[in-house]
Amino acid sequence: MSRIDLQVNGKKFTVDVDGSTPLLWVLRDHLDLTGTKYGCGVASCGACTVHIDGVAMRSCILPVSQIKDKDITTIEGLSEDGSHPVQQAWLEHDVPQCGYCQAGQIMTAAALLKANSDPDDKEISEAMDGNLCRCGTYLRIHAAVKTAAKNL
Numbered sequence: 001m002s003r004i005d006l007q008v009n010g011k012k013f014t015v016d017v018d019g020s021t022p023l024l025w026v027l028r029d030h031l032d033l034t035g036t037k038y039g040c041g042v043a044s045c046g047a048c049t050v051h052i053d054g055v056a057m058r059s060c061i062l063p064v065s066q067i068k069d070k071d072i073t074t075i076e077g078l079s080e081d082g083s084h085p086v087q088q089a090w091l092e093h094d095v096p097q098c099g100y101c102q103a104g105q106i107m108t109a110a111a112l113l114k115a116n117s118d119p120d121d122k123e124i125s126e127a128m129d130g131n132l133c134r135c136g137t138y139l140r141i142h143a144a145v146k147t148a149a150k151n152l
């Protein structure tokens with residue numbers, strides 16, 4: 001076990017964990033940030049997506065010791081009140097069905113729009129490709145990303 005300092009959603013935390021513990025479990029089990037979901041555990045579904053220094057990454061395969069000096073943002077920190085343009089577009093398009101994948105989808109979309117504020121259809125499809133949705137909300141996700149880009 002080691003003491004690891006983290007910065008999550010603008011706040012500083014110290015956790016006592018094995019450094020190889022994936023960030024996902026530190027967020028969920030130590031910091032009670034359960035908006036980030038476990039889907040596959042092998043970087044194949046996107047449910048666990050968070051931002052590390054503004055870039056979308058899979059928290060299920062990130063050893064916490066590797067990210068101690070980085071700025072971590074989870075779905076809880078994307079905005080305080082759900083006012084982020086991506087969250088608003090998700091509401092406008094009524095995107096979620098069961099909702100399980102949606103935190104990851106929103107975090108991937110937000111990172112895309114941060115890097116590219118006017119993505120075309122191909123760029124949206126490529127960016128969102130690794131985020132799976134068992135409920136098949138893909139068309140609404142695509143439309144919501146376009147709306148969010150317009151509203152940025």
Ligand code: FES
Nearest residue numbers: 039040041046060
């Ligand atoms: S749980 Fe991390 S990509 Fe599926």
Ligand code: FES
Nearest residue numbers: 098099133134135
């Ligand atoms: S909304 Fe159900 S898995 Fe995506």
